[in-house]
Amino acid sequence: MTDAAGHPLSAIQLKQHVSQTSLTDKSVDLWKTIRVWLQTPSLAAVDGPMLTLVTTAPVQAGSAASLLGINDAERNIAKALSLLDTASGTGSVATQPGREAWTKVSPSVRASLLSRIRVLGEQASVAELDLLLDAELAPFVPSKHVAEYRSRLWGWWDSRAVSILLQNRTVVGGGSVSAAELYERMQTIRDDFRVDALVVDFTLDFDDEKVAAGHDEHFVDQLRWVKVGTGTLRNAVVDYLRAYAHTTKWVQNGDLFDDELERYQTALKDEWSRRFYEMIEDLETDGVIDLDVRAVRGRELFRTLSESVQVTIRPEFNVAFHARGTRHNIANDGEYGWHPDFERILAGVLVGAAE
Secondary structure: OEOOOOOEOEEEEEEOOOOOOOEOOOOHHHHHHHHHHHOOHHHHOOOOOEEEEEEOOOEOOOOOHHHOOOOHHHOOHHHHHHHHHHHOOOOOHHHHHHHHHHHHOOHHHHHHHHHHEEEEOOOOOHHHHHHHHHHHHHHHOOHHHHHHHHHHHHHHHHHHHHHHHHOOOOOOOOOOOOHHHHHHHHHHHHHOOOOOOOOOOOOOOOOHHHHHHHOOOHHHHHHHHOOOOHHHHHHHHHHHHHHHHHHHHHHHHOOOOHHHHHHHHHHHHHHHHHHHHHHHHHHHHHOOOOHHHHHHHHHHHHHHHHHOOOOOOOOOOOOHHHHHHHHHHHHHOOOOOOOOOHHHHHHHHHHHHHO
């Protein structure tokens, strides 16, 4: 991470191992890290940034690394310097570049480097992070939502980290994530997982094959009768698929009960019925018999209902796709439709199919 002028604020080396071999004065990880830091001028400078070595391996007691921890009372720069001077004399081929880099710089540079190093041993491995994070998040959301809460938090964290790495941020909070920013994001995500909340997966997407299969649903025929375009048809199919997927998940998770769903569908049908008969009254008053005009009036009803937020599945639920998609599911049964003559058209279709 760097400041606005491009100067490093800190440098971190991460080391993960499957085995638990201790980090010692002869370890390859230690000497590779020292080499990288000494051969990077901005990091080796006397006034350079803080340097952190994070490893999943335990740190050997009495080693130089054990004297460079985060506890100031246990740090001993002079002794660590002496131990590394001794260790630099002999070692494996793998550590040779690091040992040579160490011996080439002056004692003052070595001492400066060690004064800025912090070693953290026995840190969690990547495989353990989700379990540890779940334990921390568990008190804040219902247990059935912990994994999804963690997944969404990781998604934000990854995006934020990439943003920091790709650009030299100069705004407040620049090259780091503050505790306040993290807490605010956690609160925002957590609110989606209230006991009475219906969690929406905004990342849910459907490939072309699934969308194409969705065009075989009966409601699509009804929409074609009111002459909606191909783009609107595709959006309607996606709304239907998303609503169906979310409703199924909510019911399976116990977030939504069957009686709630039934009341919701009844309310949608009631609204639909009222708007439909209002359209019929207007058509009769205007004496409209032209088939194309009647189809357009049906399309207007479709748009009116699509934009309606009068009926929601929960009082604070305002995600429009779900009502739209649920209406499409209702239309599949043939009891409700948008075209003024949908019942007659549907009857004709059924007679034709029977023949």
